[in-house]
Amino acid sequence: MTPIAELAAHAKAGELALQRCTACGAVQYPPRELCLSCLADALEWRVSDHEPGKVLATTTLHHSHDPQFRSRLPLRVGLVRLDAGPTTVCFLAEDCGTGTRVVVSAETDDADRAVLTAAPVQAGAR
Amino acid sequence: MMDYGDAVACAPVTVPYVRRSDKAAAWWLGSALRKLLEVSGVKKTQIEGLCLSSFTLAPDGPAPFVQYVGLSPRFLEFLPFGGACGVLALRRAARAVQCCDAEVVACIAGDTNGPTSFQDLVAQFSSFSRDCVWPYGAGGPNQSFALITEHAMRRTGATREDFGKLCVAQRRWAQRNPLALLRSELTLEDYLAARPIAEPLRLFDCVMPCAGADAFLVMHRSRAQALGLPCARILATIERHNAFPEDPIQWRGGWAMDADALWSQAALGPPDMDVVQTYDDYPVISMLQFEDLGFCAKDDGAEFIRRNDFAPGGNLRHNTGGGQLSCGQAGAAGGFLGMVEALRQLAADARHALVSGFGMVNYDRGLCTAAAVLAR
Numbered sequence: 001m002t003p004i005a006e007l008a009a010h011a012k013a014g015e016l017a018l019q020r021c022t023a024c025g026a027v028q029y030p031p032r033e034l035c036l037s038c039l040a041d042a043l044e045w046r047v048s049d050h051e052p053g054k055v056l057a058t059t060t061l062h063h064s065h066d067p068q069f070r071s072r073l074p075l076r077v078g079l080v081r082l083d084a085g086p087t088t089v090c091f092l093a094e095d096c097g098t099g100t101r102v103v104v105s106a107e108t109d110d111a112d113r114a115v116l117t118a119a120p121v122q123a124g125a126r
Numbered sequence: 127m128m129d130y131g132d133a134v135a136c137a138p139v140t141v142p143y144v145r146r147s148d149k150a151a152a153w154w155l156g157s158a159l160r161k162l163l164e165v166s167g168v169k170k171t172q173i174e175g176l177c178l179s180s181f182t183l184a185p186d187g188p189a190p191f192v193q194y195v196g197l198s199p200r201f202l203e204f205l206p207f208g209g210a211c212g213v214l215a216l217r218r219a220a221r222a223v224q225c226c227d228a229e230v231v232a233c234i235a236g237d238t239n240g241p242t243s244f245q246d247l248v249a250q251f252s253s254f255s256r257d258c259v260w261p262y263g264a265g266g267p268n269q270s271f272a273l274i275t276e277h278a279m280r281r282t283g284a285t286r287e288d289f290g291k292l293c294v295a296q297r298r299w300a301q302r303n304p305l306a307l308l309r310s311e312l313t314l315e316d317y318l319a320a321r322p323i324a325e326p327l328r329l330f331d332c333v334m335p336c337a338g339a340d341a342f343l344v345m346h347r348s349r350a351q352a353l354g355l356p357c358a359r360i361l362a363t364i365e366r367h368n369a370f371p372e373d374p375i376q377w378r379g380g381w382a383m384d385a386d387a388l389w390s391q392a393a394l395g396p397p398d399m400d401v402v403q404t405y406d407d408y409p410v411i412s413m414l415q416f417e418d419l420g421f422c423a424k425d426d427g428a429e430f431i432r433r434n435d436f437a438p439g440g441n442l443r444h445n446t447g448g449g450q451l452s453c454g455q456a457g458a459a460g461g462f463l464g465m466v467e468a469l470r471q472l473a474a475d476a477r478h479a480l481v482s483g484f485g486m487v488n489y490d491r492g493l494c495t496a497a498a499v500l501a502r
């Protein structure tokens with residue numbers, strides 16, 4: 001299975017999977033077949049139901065190049081820096097602005113692709 | 127870095143852009159080659175080298191293309207680096223000429239734009255972008271640059287009015303350029319009130335995809351003089367890919383790594399530039415170039431825009447053909463637009479010109495940066 005297919009398989013089970021290099025410990029996203037740091041191919045999946053992070057930037061899309069999204073516009077999308085290291089492109093739940101502390105979770109879309117969504121950390125939640 | 131000796135750039139040509147084309151990319155690139163021969167007097171058999179840039183040439187590549195147009199070069203480069211390809215072509219061609227790998231090198235960039243060319247290109251741009259950006263609304267580069275713009279506005283205090291000032295100034299230059307596709311008057315009010323595309327970006331922040339080609343020649347200075355061609359010397363160039371990968375979001379480009387080397391090799395500085403051609407797929411990227419190339423301090427980009435006048439008659443001649451924002455973005459030719467415009471300005475009255483490029487927005491950032499300082 002390709003790394004992107006594995007990401008989607010985990011997402012289908014409600015898991016967010018990041019790659020971790022067993023040789024050097026680097027954590028990476030988007031997934032690929034080698035470690036971006038030491039180039040080893042000894043990668044494992046670090047699986048959780050969500051990853052904490054912080055919103056770096058946000059946009060609201062009013063235009064899409066793909067007709068399947070047009071009925072869903074406007075769409076809120078952002079860049080989230082995960083505490084684990086990588087920057088992820090995410091859909092944004094309500095009340096996610098730049099600087100918001102979030103948790104990022106994964107699911108699959110209509111085309112069985114993995115998609116990540118960031119939601120604010122709820123006060124009192126672990 | 128070693129200098130470029132007597133290698134010079136000359137003969138800028140443009141195959142006039144059109145919004146849509148049913149011609150293949152090879153027609154645009156081959157027509158640019160024909161124009162190069164027409165304006166220069168160089169014979170086709172004398173084109174010994176070719177630097178080619180295109181996104182829509184597939185399934186053909188550079189070798190099938192030279193068969194298509196009947197060339198037999200002994201130096202052939204394919205440079206699919208988008209907005210950085212003009213400077214990259216120049217510096218490779220100049221080395222080839224300087225080192226006698228080719229006497230005359232044609233540098234050509236162009237693309238067609240059929241009904242779905244742009245969507246197809248964006249959807250399949252790279253594995254990371256296809257798998258980890260496209261599923262998030264398929265906003266394409268507008269989406270990626272909206273995020274970079276939002277961050278830059280927070281970092282510098284830049285406002286929509288600041289970016290609008292650049293766009294409006296470029297439109298005024300475009301009104302003097304018959305090759306620009308967008309020449310109708312654009313006011314700051316029009317810019318601010320345009321329909322939102324990917325906030326904070328609105329319509330006039332985004333280039334219009336189109337078809338077209340731009341090209342120039344690189345050869346020894348003595349040959350250019352014998353042909354009676356105005357030519358530009360190459361004082362310095364820089365190139366960088368995937369600079370600062372540890373930055374969580376792109377707030378600077380590779381120019382920041384290499385600007386000191388550029389100005390040191392040129393023995394000139396930003397104030398010496400009579401014309402400045404930045405890559406302007408979105409106005410925020412022009413601001414990043416002003417900062418990273420040393421026209422102002424980092425984080426001072428918004429103030430720099432406020433204290434300079436970029437329009438015709440102003441103090442800083444910037445994107446004097448109207449830039450991509452007013453000319454249109456003919457795929458890879460967008461990486462040549464600043465180069466051919468700089469060569470035209472140097473053939474007119476400019477003494478020194480800066481050309482800067484930025485290409486290949488992949489996943490969350492633009493990967494390729496390049497710049498050249500030219501002198502008449």
Ligand SMILES: [Zn+2]
Nearest residue numbers: 021024035038
């Ligand atoms: Zn590693």
